[in-house]
Amino acid sequence: QVVVTQEPSLTVSPGGTVTLTCGSSTETVTSGQFAFWFQQKPGQVPRTLIYDTNNKHSWTPARFSGSLLGGKAALTLSGAQPEDEAVYYCLLSYSDVRVFGGGTKLTV
Amino acid sequence: EVQVVESGGDLVKPGGSLRLSCAASGFNFDNAWMNWVRQAPGKGLEWVARTHSRISGGTTAYAAPVKGRFTISTDNSKNTLFLQMNSLQVDDTGIYYCSLGGGYGGQGTLVTVSS
Numbered sequence: 001q002v003v004v005t006q007e008p009s010l011t012v013s014p015g016g017t018v019t020l021t022c023g024s025s026t027e028t029v030t031s032g033q034f035a036f037w038f039q040q041k042p043g044q045v046p047r048t049l050i051y052d053t054n055n056k057h058s059w060t061p062a063r064f065s066g067s068l069l070g071g072k073a074a075l076t077l078s079g080a081q082p083e084d085e086a087v088y089y090c091l092l093s094y095s096d097v098r099v100f101g102g103g104t105k106l107t108v
Numbered sequence: 109e110v111q112v113v114e115s116g117g118d119l120v121k122p123g124g125s126l127r128l129s130c131a132a133s134g135f136n137f138d139n140a141w142m143n144w145v146r147q148a149p150g151k152g153l154e155w156v157a158r159t160h161s162r163i164s165g166g167t168t169a170y171a172a173p174v175k176g177r178f179t180i181s182t183d184n185s186k187n188t189l190f191l192q193m194n195s196l197q198v199d200d201t202g203i204y205y206c207s208l209g210g211g212y213g214g215q216g217t218l219v220t221v222s223s
Contacts, residue, residue, distance in 0.1 A: 001172075036211055038153065046153060048211025055210065089153050096169045098143060098155040 002026050004092050006101035012080045012108055020104045022073040022090030029092065035073035036091040037066055040103075046089065050075060080108045110134040110212045114205060117217030124196050128217055130189040130206030137161050137187040140209040144180060144191045147216075148202040156204070157191065173199070196221045 003025040012018035022035060029035065037050040048057060050066035053073060063079045073090055085108045090101045112135070116128040128144070144156040157180040160167040168180050179192040189206050196219075203216040 038211070040153075045213070045215050046147075046205070048207070048213070051210040057210065087152075091153075091155065097171065098158060100145075100153045100155055103152045 002092075002094060002097070002099050004090065004099045004101040006088075006090060006104045008102070009105045009107065012077065012106065014080055014082060014108055016080050017076065017078045018080060018106065019069065020075040020077075020088055020090075020106070021069065022075075022092065022101050023071070024092055026094075028071040029068060029073045031068065033073065033092040033094070035066065035068075037064075037073075037075045038089045038091065039086045040089065041086045049088075077106075082108050084108050110208075112206060112208060112212050112214035114214045114217040117204060117219045119220045119222065120196055121223055122196060122198060122221055124221070125192070125194045126196065126219060128191040128193065128204055128206075128219070130191075130208070130214070132187045132189070132208055132212070135187065135208055135212055137182070137184050137208075142180075142182065142189050142209070143207040144178075144189075144204060145207055145213075146200075146202045146204045146219075148199070151202075154202075159189075193219070198222065 005023045034052045038046040040046040049060045054066040067074050087103045089103045111133045114130050139162045143158045157170045159180045177195045181190045201221045205216040207213045
Protein backbone atom coordinates (compact mmCIF):
# COMPACT_ATOMS: atom_id res chain seq x y z
CA GLN A 1 0.00 0.00 0.00
CA VAL A 2 1.61 3.18 -1.23
CA VAL A 3 1.55 6.18 1.07
CA VAL A 4 2.03 9.67 -0.34
CA THR A 5 3.28 12.19 2.18
CA GLN A 6 2.85 15.95 2.34
CA GLU A 7 3.60 18.51 5.02
CA PRO A 8 0.41 18.84 7.11
CA SER A 9 0.74 22.60 7.30
CA LEU A 10 3.00 25.42 6.19
CA THR A 11 3.00 29.16 6.70
CA VAL A 12 4.35 31.78 4.32
CA SER A 13 4.46 35.55 4.62
CA PRO A 14 2.75 37.64 1.95
CA GLY A 15 5.20 38.09 -0.91
CA GLY A 16 7.31 35.22 0.34
CA THR A 17 8.28 31.92 -1.23
CA VAL A 18 7.35 28.46 -0.04
CA THR A 19 7.84 24.94 -1.38
CA LEU A 20 5.38 22.14 -0.75
CA THR A 21 6.62 18.60 -1.27
CA CYS A 22 5.06 15.27 -2.15
CA GLY A 23 6.91 12.07 -1.34
CA SER A 24 6.30 8.40 -1.98
CA SER A 25 6.75 5.61 0.57
CA THR A 26 7.88 3.13 -2.04
CA GLU A 27 10.20 4.95 -4.39
CA THR A 28 11.78 8.20 -5.45
CA VAL A 29 9.27 10.36 -7.23
CA THR A 30 10.17 10.80 -10.87
CA SER A 31 8.46 12.17 -13.97
CA GLY A 32 6.95 8.71 -14.29
CA GLN A 33 4.63 9.50 -11.37
CA PHE A 34 3.10 12.35 -13.45
CA ALA A 35 2.50 14.43 -10.33
CA PHE A 36 -0.61 16.58 -10.15
CA TRP A 37 -1.17 19.45 -7.74
CA PHE A 38 -4.68 20.55 -6.73
CA GLN A 39 -5.71 23.64 -4.83
CA GLN A 40 -8.84 23.68 -2.70
CA LYS A 41 -10.04 26.82 -0.96
CA PRO A 42 -12.61 26.58 1.84
CA GLY A 43 -16.04 25.70 0.50
CA GLN A 44 -14.80 25.45 -3.06
CA VAL A 45 -14.22 22.73 -5.62
CA PRO A 46 -10.64 21.54 -5.99
CA ARG A 47 -8.92 22.77 -9.12
CA THR A 48 -5.84 21.50 -10.85
CA LEU A 49 -2.85 23.83 -10.78
CA ILE A 50 -0.13 21.55 -12.14
CA TYR A 51 -0.22 18.31 -14.12
CA ASP A 52 2.47 15.91 -15.26
CA THR A 53 4.99 17.33 -12.79
CA ASN A 54 5.39 20.84 -14.21
CA ASN A 55 2.66 21.70 -16.70
CA LYS A 56 0.34 24.60 -15.94
CA HIS A 57 -3.21 25.28 -17.01
CA SER A 58 -4.36 28.58 -18.43
CA TRP A 59 -5.83 29.46 -15.05
CA THR A 60 -2.70 28.64 -13.05
CA PRO A 61 -1.16 31.83 -11.67
CA ALA A 62 2.40 32.31 -12.90
CA ARG A 63 3.68 32.38 -9.32
CA PHE A 64 3.05 28.63 -9.01
CA SER A 65 5.49 26.12 -10.47
CA GLY A 66 5.96 22.36 -10.29
CA SER A 67 9.20 20.39 -10.23
CA LEU A 68 11.06 17.41 -8.86
CA LEU A 69 13.20 18.16 -5.83
CA GLY A 70 15.25 15.81 -3.69
CA GLY A 71 13.35 12.70 -4.77
CA LYS A 72 9.95 14.30 -4.33
CA ALA A 73 7.48 16.26 -6.38
CA ALA A 74 7.41 19.91 -5.40
CA LEU A 75 5.08 22.86 -5.76
CA THR A 76 6.74 26.23 -5.33
CA LEU A 77 4.82 29.42 -4.72
CA SER A 78 6.87 32.55 -5.33
CA GLY A 79 5.33 35.81 -4.17
CA ALA A 80 2.51 34.44 -2.04
CA GLN A 81 -0.79 36.30 -2.04
CA PRO A 82 -3.52 36.15 0.60
CA GLU A 83 -5.79 34.41 -1.89
CA ASP A 84 -3.32 31.50 -2.06
CA GLU A 85 -4.38 30.37 1.39
CA ALA A 86 -5.82 26.91 0.76
CA VAL A 87 -5.24 23.18 1.08
CA TYR A 88 -2.97 21.74 -1.58
CA TYR A 89 -3.13 18.09 -2.59
CA CYS A 90 -0.69 16.16 -4.69
CA LEU A 91 -1.58 13.06 -6.69
CA LEU A 92 0.94 10.48 -7.87
CA SER A 93 0.48 7.76 -10.48
CA TYR A 94 1.70 4.22 -10.12
CA SER A 95 1.34 1.29 -12.49
CA ASP A 96 -2.22 0.50 -11.49
CA VAL A 97 -3.39 3.19 -9.16
CA ARG A 98 -3.23 6.83 -8.29
CA VAL A 99 -2.71 8.00 -4.72
CA PHE A 100 -3.40 11.36 -3.13
CA GLY A 101 -1.36 12.86 -0.39
CA GLY A 102 -3.10 13.99 2.77
CA GLY A 103 -2.91 17.64 1.79
CA THR A 104 -0.95 20.66 3.01
CA LYS A 105 -2.83 23.50 4.62
CA LEU A 106 -1.05 26.66 3.53
CA THR A 107 -1.49 29.78 5.60
CA VAL A 108 -0.49 33.13 4.14
CA GLU B 109 -13.19 26.16 -23.37
CA VAL B 110 -13.51 22.83 -21.61
CA GLN B 111 -16.69 22.29 -19.64
CA VAL B 112 -17.29 19.30 -17.40
CA VAL B 113 -20.52 18.44 -15.62
CA GLU B 114 -20.94 15.58 -13.18
CA SER B 115 -24.41 14.25 -12.37
CA GLY B 116 -26.23 11.29 -10.92
CA GLY B 117 -25.58 11.77 -7.24
CA ASP B 118 -28.43 11.05 -4.87
CA LEU B 119 -29.47 9.76 -1.46
CA VAL B 120 -29.40 5.97 -1.45
CA LYS B 121 -29.70 3.27 1.18
CA PRO B 122 -26.80 0.99 2.09
CA GLY B 123 -26.58 -1.82 -0.44
CA GLY B 124 -28.10 0.32 -3.18
CA SER B 125 -26.69 1.39 -6.54
CA LEU B 126 -26.06 4.63 -8.42
CA ARG B 127 -24.63 5.54 -11.80
CA LEU B 128 -22.66 8.76 -12.01
CA SER B 129 -22.03 10.58 -15.28
CA CYS B 130 -19.38 13.09 -16.30
CA ALA B 131 -20.19 14.93 -19.52
CA ALA B 132 -17.45 16.93 -21.21
CA SER B 133 -17.46 19.49 -24.00
CA GLY B 134 -14.50 21.18 -25.62
CA PHE B 135 -12.30 18.30 -24.50
CA ASN B 136 -10.63 15.72 -26.71
CA PHE B 137 -12.32 12.61 -25.39
CA ASP B 138 -10.60 10.43 -27.91
CA ASN B 139 -7.29 9.93 -26.16
CA ALA B 140 -7.11 10.73 -22.47
CA TRP B 141 -6.75 9.28 -19.02
CA MET B 142 -9.83 9.84 -16.90
CA ASN B 143 -10.38 9.49 -13.20
CA TRP B 144 -13.05 9.60 -10.57
CA VAL B 145 -12.09 11.20 -7.28
CA ARG B 146 -14.17 11.63 -4.14
CA GLN B 147 -14.16 13.68 -0.98
CA ALA B 148 -15.93 12.59 2.18
CA PRO B 149 -17.35 15.36 4.36
CA GLY B 150 -14.52 17.22 6.06
CA LYS B 151 -11.87 14.93 4.60
CA GLY B 152 -9.21 15.04 1.91
CA LEU B 153 -9.34 13.91 -1.69
CA GLU B 154 -9.40 10.19 -2.43
CA TRP B 155 -8.73 8.63 -5.82
CA VAL B 156 -11.43 6.14 -6.80
CA ALA B 157 -10.89 4.80 -10.32
CA ARG B 158 -9.22 5.45 -13.68
CA THR B 159 -9.52 4.43 -17.28
CA HIS B 160 -8.35 5.49 -20.71
CA SER B 161 -10.72 6.53 -23.46
CA ARG B 162 -8.83 4.76 -26.24
CA ILE B 163 -6.70 1.96 -24.86
CA SER B 164 -8.86 -1.12 -24.60
CA GLY B 165 -8.49 -3.97 -22.17
CA GLY B 166 -6.78 -3.84 -18.80
CA THR B 167 -6.73 -0.12 -18.46
CA THR B 168 -9.23 0.22 -15.66
CA ALA B 169 -8.01 0.36 -12.09
CA TYR B 170 -9.68 0.93 -8.76
CA ALA B 171 -8.84 1.95 -5.25
CA ALA B 172 -8.98 -0.94 -2.80
CA PRO B 173 -12.12 0.26 -0.96
CA VAL B 174 -14.23 0.20 -4.14
CA LYS B 175 -12.71 -2.66 -6.10
CA GLY B 176 -15.34 -5.22 -7.04
CA ARG B 177 -18.20 -2.79 -6.36
CA PHE B 178 -17.56 0.12 -8.73
CA THR B 179 -17.09 0.07 -12.50
CA ILE B 180 -15.65 2.93 -14.56
CA SER B 181 -16.47 3.21 -18.25
CA THR B 182 -16.73 5.68 -21.11
CA ASP B 183 -19.03 6.42 -24.03
CA ASN B 184 -16.69 8.21 -26.41
CA SER B 185 -19.53 8.95 -28.85
CA LYS B 186 -21.21 11.02 -26.14
CA ASN B 187 -18.04 12.41 -24.52
CA THR B 188 -19.20 10.93 -21.24
CA LEU B 189 -17.47 9.11 -18.41
CA PHE B 190 -19.46 6.89 -16.04
CA LEU B 191 -19.09 5.35 -12.62
CA GLN B 192 -21.43 2.49 -11.79
CA MET B 193 -21.55 2.08 -8.04
CA ASN B 194 -23.04 -1.05 -6.53
CA SER B 195 -23.31 -2.36 -2.97
CA LEU B 196 -22.96 1.16 -1.66
CA GLN B 197 -21.76 1.64 1.89
CA VAL B 198 -22.07 4.53 4.32
CA ASP B 199 -18.35 5.23 3.84
CA ASP B 200 -18.97 5.91 0.15
CA THR B 201 -20.73 9.15 1.10
CA GLY B 202 -19.11 12.22 -0.38
CA ILE B 203 -18.76 14.50 -3.35
CA TYR B 204 -17.60 12.70 -6.48
CA TYR B 205 -15.56 14.56 -9.07
CA CYS B 206 -14.33 13.43 -12.44
CA SER B 207 -10.86 14.50 -13.53
CA LEU B 208 -10.14 14.35 -17.23
CA GLY B 209 -6.76 14.45 -18.90
CA GLY B 210 -4.66 17.19 -17.36
CA GLY B 211 -7.15 17.67 -14.55
CA TYR B 212 -10.26 19.19 -16.05
CA GLY B 213 -13.17 18.76 -13.69
CA GLY B 214 -16.56 20.04 -12.71
CA GLN B 215 -18.47 20.97 -9.59
CA GLY B 216 -18.93 17.39 -8.50
CA THR B 217 -22.02 15.40 -7.58
CA LEU B 218 -23.08 14.48 -4.05
CA VAL B 219 -23.61 10.87 -3.08
CA THR B 220 -25.19 10.20 0.29
CA VAL B 221 -25.49 6.65 1.55
CA SER B 222 -27.72 6.45 4.59
CA SER B 223 -30.55 4.39 5.96
